[in-house]
Amino acid sequence: ATFFPPSTLLVLCVVCTLVVFSVSMTAEQKLKNCNEVRAAYSSKGFNVNDVPNKGVNGASLKVCPQGFSCCTVEMEEKLSQQSHTEIKAPVSRLSTNLQSTFRQRHDHFDKFFRELLKNAEVSLHSMFVRTYGMMYVQNAELFKKFFEALTRYYVSGGAAVNLDSMLSDFWADLLERMFRLVNVQYEFTDAYMECVSRHTEQLQPFGDVPRKLRIQLTRAFVAARTFVRGLTLMPEVVNKVSMVSASPSCVRASMKMLYCPYCSGQVALKPCQNYCLNVLRGCLANQADLDTEWNNFLDAMLSLAERLEGPFNFESVMDPIDVKISEAIMNMQENSMQVSQKVFQGCGQPKPSKAFRSKRSIKDTGFNGRFRPYSPDARPTTAAGTSLDRLTTDVKKKLKHAKKFWSTLPETVCAGERIAPGDECWNGTAKSRYESVVIGNGLANQVSNPDVDVDITKPDIVIRSQIAVLKEMTSWLKAAHSGNDISFETDEDGSGGEESGSGCDSPSCDTDMYFSTTRSPVKPRIDSVGSPSAGGGRLTRKRGAGALRAGPGPARSPLEIKVAGQEEEENDQNWWSEGENCQRDFKKTAFRTLDYPP
Ligand SMILES: *[C@@H]1O[C@H](CO)[C@@H](O)[C@H](O)[C@H]1NC(C)=O
Numbered sequence: 281a282t283f284f285p286p287s288t289l290l291v292l293c294v295v296c297t298l299v300v301f302s303v304s305m306t307a308e309q310k311l312k313n314c315n316e317v318r319a320a321y322s323s324k325g326f327n328v329n330d331v332p333n334k335g336v337n338g339a340s341l342k343v344c345p346q347g348f349s350c351c352t353v354e355m356e357e358k359l360s361q362q363s364h365t366e367i368k369a370p371v372s373r374l375s376t377n378l379q380s381t382f383r384q385r386h387d388h389f390d391k392f393f394r395e396l397l398k399n400a401e402v403s404l405h406s407m408f409v410r411t412y413g414m415m416y417v418q419n420a421e422l423f424k425k426f427f428e429a430l431t432r433y434y435v436s437g438g439a440a441v442n443l444d445s446m447l448s449d450f451w452a453d454l455l456e457r458m459f460r461l462v463n464v465q466y467e468f469t470d471a472y473m474e475c476v477s478r479h480t481e482q483l484q485p486f487g488d489v490p491r492k493l494r495i496q497l498t499r500a501f502v503a504a505r506t507f508v509r510g511l512t513l514m515p516e517v518v519n520k521v522s523m524v525s526a527s528p529s530c531v532r533a534s535m536k537m538l539y540c541p542y543c544s545g546q547v548a549l550k551p552c553q554n555y556c557l558n559v560l561r562g563c564l565a566n567q568a569d570l571d572t573e574w575n576n577f578l579d580a581m582l583s584l585a586e587r588l589e590g591p592f593n594f595e596s597v598m599d600p601i602d603v604k605i606s607e608a609i610m611n612m613q614e615n616s617m618q619v620s621q622k623v624f625q626g627c628g629q630p631k632p633s634k635a636f637r638s639k640r641s642i643k644d645t646g647f648n649g650r651f652r653p654y655s656p657d658a659r660p661t662t663a664a665g666t667s668l669d670r671l672t673t674d675v676k677k678k679l680k681h682a683k684k685f686w687s688t689l690p691e692t693v694c695a696g697e698r699i700a701p702g703d704e705c706w707n708g709t710a711k712s713r714y715e716s717v718v719i720g721n722g723l724a725n726q727v728s729n730p731d732v733d734v735d736i737t738k739p740d741i742v743i744r745s746q747i748a749v750l751k752e753m754t755s756w757l758k759a760a761h762s763g764n765d766i767s768f769e770t771d772e773d774g775s776g777g778e779e780s781g782s783g784c785d786s787p788s789c790d791t792d793m794y795f796s797t798t799r800s801p802v803k804p805r806i807d808s809v810g811s812p813s814a815g816g817g818r819l820t821r822k823r824g825a826g827a828l829r830a831g832p833g834p835a836r837s838p839l840e841i842k843v844a845g846q847e848e849e850e851n852d853q854n855w856w857s858e859g860e861n862c863q864r865d866f867k868k869t870a871f872r873t874l875d876y877p878p
Pocket residue numbers: 707708709710711712713714715716
């Protein structure tokens with residue numbers, strides 16, 4: 281049953297045959313003289329004499345279709361090496377770009393944080409020289425040490441510096457020095473001063489400043505240094521993964537895809553896109569398996585970046601640190617009478633100083649710090665010349681862009697000039713449509729790859745180890761997101777130890793710990809942090825003339841950390857409520873004699 285009369289069919293058949301004949305004639309023609317192949321081959325830098333003048337019998341070819349061919353076995357070998365190089369090139373170029381992007385971002389952030397630290401130190405120095413004069417200069421090394429420790433913590437983390445005890449020591453040291461200054465008329469033994477510093481926590485001579493500063497510094501530093509560490513890790517991972525060499529079957533498949541058209545005399549023929557995808561998915565099977573952990577890592581980096589902009593803002597903690605410490609000093613000055621009284625009750629009445637009685641007066645040596653109004657206009661700006669917000673916005677864009685980098689590599693490579701769109705393409709045997717299905721990404725899917733033999737039972741060791749590295753870093757980033765530094769705990773055996781379980785989580789709130797100098801008494805339970813998410817509570821600083829008021833008096837300094845939407849206060853509650861309850865209970869029982877005001 282046909283609609284065509286027999287004669288029409290006959291004509292069609294003849295046309296058909298003629299077309300087929302003429303197509304095969306041109307291919308034959310090209311194979312007969314291998315001129316195009318010679319030109320293309322030598323343009324790749326190979327010796328033109330390798331190429332036969334006319335097509336030869338390619339029965340001995342190992343990769344390309346056998347039969348009449350412009351290739352010899354030697355050419356096939358050389359072209360194999362060439363295709364190895366060519367298949368690696370786009371991947372390594374993309375990897376190099378990614379590496380340099382994040383190396384740069386790392387350098388920006390690192391430089392910015394270090395400069396903030398340096399600027400805070402410089403700023404505190406000049407402010408304190410002006411405000412406290414000799415009294416500061418004689419004790420300047422205390423503050424120098426403080427900033428050194430902060431920098432060391434930033435660089436090396438919790439393994440190098442225990443931030444909590446560093447801060448406790450700093451305040452105890454400051455109390456000791458100030459206590460001597462406000463009590464010059466007395467003489468204190470080392471044992472006496474030890475008693476004083478043991479009681480720093482209960483005396484709270486500096487008001488609420490040490491507690492607030494500790495929360496803010498901990499969060500800001502943990503977030504900043506973990507984020508920077510994540511930025512360091514990215515190029516390292518990319519570099520190691522990009523070094524993974526192609527398997528012999530990948531090289532073979534690449535050779536077939538890229539250069540077998542040469543052997544059949546079709547030098548300009550590009551592979552079909554789906555063919556290219558299957559070859560690259562086979563070649564990059566292990567790399568694609570990085571994707572899940574890579575994306576988890578990037579998500580964790582992105583969440584931490586939000587923290588950097590919001591309540592964990594390093595800049596808004598470090599920049600006004602001079603003012604905060606000064607506020608603490610003013611608190612001590614205001615409380616000095618009560619503090620001294622409590623100390624005398626708790627540690628005993630000190631002996632009057634002979635030296636003091638003989639020559640000096642309180643006026644000359646005592647702590648009568650006169651505060652001049654502080655004008656913040658001469659504040660140095662960071663040489664990085666950019667705010668944390670801008671850095672963060674930029675890095676977030678780059679982090680988002682890096683997502684799915686590994687699994688999309690085949691698509692990225694099999695595009696543009698490297699492939700021929702449509703069906704007029706090299707399908708591995710002919711200039712024809714590629715019929716095989718495109719298989720999925722990752723090692724497991726390669727079991728059915730029609731173009732590359734992949735042993736799915738042998739995952740690449742380098743890539744497996746990088747997956748583990750990413751996993752670990754992601755857990756550090758997530759902990760940092762809650763203000764917790766766990767990066768150094770994994771080095772020690774057992775979890776927690778000194779860093780995790782101290783404070784008042786223990787069933788009985790042991791009062792003795794307040795007399796221990798090695799442990800910090802109020803340790804936050806990190807797991808109960810509320811999420812200060814929406815709106816991003818930004819720390820802003822009120823600054824202006826008269827920020828530091830002159831002379832004693834009941835008025836409080838107007839300078840304080842104000843938080844949009846009261847988020848910081850709420851957060852503090854979440855972070856510290858347990859510790860505070862404990863502290864309150866403790867005050868009732870343990871240090872009653874000192875009768876500390878609330
Ligand atoms: C390539 O094209 C030839 C000729 O059309 C066909 O026989 C072969 O199956 C195709 N190969 C693939 C993988 O599609």
